[in-house]
Amino acid sequence: MRVLVTGASGFVGRAVTDVLNSRGFDAIGVSRIERSDPGRAAMRVLSDPGNVAEVRELLSHAQPQIIMHLAGVTSASSNRALYDANVVFAANLMDAALTMTHRPRVLLAGSAAEYGPVPTELLPVREDFACRPNTPYGASKLAQTNHAFMVAERGLSLVVARLFNPIGPGMPKSLALGSFAQQIAQMDARGAVLTTGDLDVVRDFMDVRIAAELLVELALNSTSHAEVVNVCTGHGRRLLELTHKLIEISGVPVRLQRDDARRGNSDVRAFVGDPSKLKSMGLNPDGSDMDAVLKAILQDARDEIRAT
Template identity: 40%
Template sequence: MTVALVTGATGFLGRYVKRELIRRGMKAVALCRSPGSADVLLSRTPTRHELRVILDKVRPSLIFHLAGLTRSDVPEDIYQANVVLAVHLLEAALSLDRPPTVVLVGSAAEYGRSTHRDCIVRETDPCMPLSLYGISKLTQTHHGLAAHARGLPVVVARLFNPIGAGAPRTTALGNFVSQLAATSRPGRTLRTGPLNAVRDFLDAADAARVLIDLAETPGAVGQVVNVCTGIGNTVQHLVDRLMRVADRPVAHEIEVERHGTSDLDIIIGDTTRLRKLGIVIPPPDVDAILCQMLAAARSETGQVAL
């Protein structure tokens, strides 16, 4: 049986990856900080030696590195979570007699603004990230490619915008869904920032499937691969659909002083490299996903649809 180690397995995307691994008949070992959910429990950022001990015990053929931090006011925390942990993991994997294939999950935030008129970003484009998060993820990418040059099978999966049940409130759509799920009273108001940004949204379940497909595709090793649909949607479109699938009329108020989804107006991924590897991601079924997100969020808050 193939053994796969998943860091951040209790996070949003980690849960989807673990579920898909199990569905494919693999043994998924969760490495995380949540007691009761972890097969291997961490209390802090582990050292290279501590991770080597864990890898010696688990003996994974595949490692999916999803652990990280998207936001923090403390730069040191971002770098500990997104860079130092990855470096320790890569070094530990390199020290094994039979190094596993490592899938590093990157981010579209590594690109910064597109230099193309169509705003489609390609893996060969220069990366000029605008946020601390994007900079830290690009640094992780550099360490991953350097580890590959030293003999470790590494795939950098540059992930765009996954959506699905369980999306954290730190994401724009997760926040909007949480607002609607928090109350069942009439006259609800959804408060957002500006919604003109265009993003390449994909179903989180499809994202998980593609991460595993990339791990099993020899041609992906040593490459950065966009994990995206190649199709852009405005955040406004998703909010319109969210209000449409809600059980009661919802007022919408745009608070100009609130931050929008990001400093980037438009970012869409190029799918050429992904398609050359034989992998295609379909456009997300937005209404179905939003219904699932609302149901999951209401379950957490104890609310019911009226």
Template identity: 40%
Template sequence: MAGSLISGAGGFVGRALAHHLRASGEQVETVGLRTDAEGARETAVPPVERWRRALASARPDTVYHLAGAMQGDEAHLLSINLGLTEALFEALRLTDLRPTLIIAGSAAEYGAAALDGIPVREDAACSPYAAYGRSKLAQTQAALTFGDETSSRVLVARIFNPIGAGMPPHLALADFAAQIALMPPEGGELLTGNVDVRRDFMRVDDVAVALGSLARHADAAGLCNVCTGVPTRLGDLLQEMIAASGKAVAVSADPARYRPHEPRIIVGDTTRLRAWTDEPMRGGLREAAVQVLSRAQPGRGADAPVAGRTVQADLQENRA
């Protein structure tokens, strides 16, 4: 039977999605990451050909495109986030396949459109603050254009703030966990930015469930926020981690970590998500925050690779 093809299955969200789909009995093939430690290795096979080979082998009903990058300059982020997506579209045009496409977007696309405390809707006029958000918005625009031009079902899932074990180390909770893990048993000082902000956090496992549900719902197309609509204070999650560590941690605000003009509360509107998915986000955020800490403890290895056949494993993973 046909199933799903996931790009970026070695990433934070991709691992959770692959696990969820396989646990649901779905056949899953993956397109994962292959780079050296600096991420600079070039492959002799162009991205379009890699996609074409993967599609021809898997012949999937659904393609989940999660591959991407969060860090780098504008040109690099565009070359990965937009470039790999355009390569997918070009490869599809070379085949007779028209799978459902679920593209991982980002809440960073909204930027100044996300007003303090007001749930941001998918039809908001996006004004990203930074290069990452701009690259993801360009990806979204290309995806929607491809859907219109080919009559393919394309859905861009604007994911807000997933948390859980294996979070990328540059994100706030993972950074806090790493600092706590490196402290001696008696504790120490932990540097933070503004922990009084409230964000739309959700468990990464719930994100995976939502993406699977969106793929199954025939009417789900265009844009959809993947979020809870509920603000959670960052500092509360940090305190759960500190309590679980058993260490005496002194939290110190570092002005260099503050972001200028940062809204106090950012949440997404859940109207479309609730109309198109089977299950609401289930909470469990404090437990997820403690899992982040557990993974950061000394002696814990990197996440194991995703099980199963990899069709062509050399695309960038998405660490959003």
């Protein structure tokens, strides 16, 4: 089976293509530039995701049975650039899929940010919660979801996988644990100060490798014509506790120093998803060994520094 993966060179995309390759699928990644090291997937160049004709030509040549649209950005220089990356590309991809003789099934990577703030008494949040995103990123991802359901009415089968907080080796340095691992990896045996933002927050963290397995399963086996599914564990973990564990694993003396200028994409104190729908489909989101994941994140950061 041929699977087209946008964002294949990104954090989640690399994990997904690993899963696809391990299962013997024909994985085709999409890149905006020619790559000399395609790595986990054969690559196709899409120089302008905003060009409908080019997107259609890509699908016509690739003829995928499944499209896993994982490309996107969490921030951009302008709202227009954000919507181009998170809405226009997806819209063009879905429109192109509709023109194919044998229409592929589409999985879109959504985001927990689509929900916006959720009252504590309504956590863990379910898919039927009324979305009111409070960040440009969340609004753009919800726009992608809304467009997807409109396209589904025209005959495209799709699933929106609302990802919560995947973590693992190779995670972006713009995310808290990725940044902390990079800072610690640069320290010598004497240790140093680790600069953080607010650590007193609770999130639904998941090993990216488990998230990738779930995404592939949803793309292959979701039977609904169009639906949203939370990809989450249902278990909240405090960022402070994971940070202390990361420091313990490092084996170096680290002092925490809070910098209020370091802010994430959301001021929400606690955010946890309800995986009931995922589990009703026979999919198990449990099994993230956080000690092992944190060790892998730190080792990856150290390996990267040694290589430079």
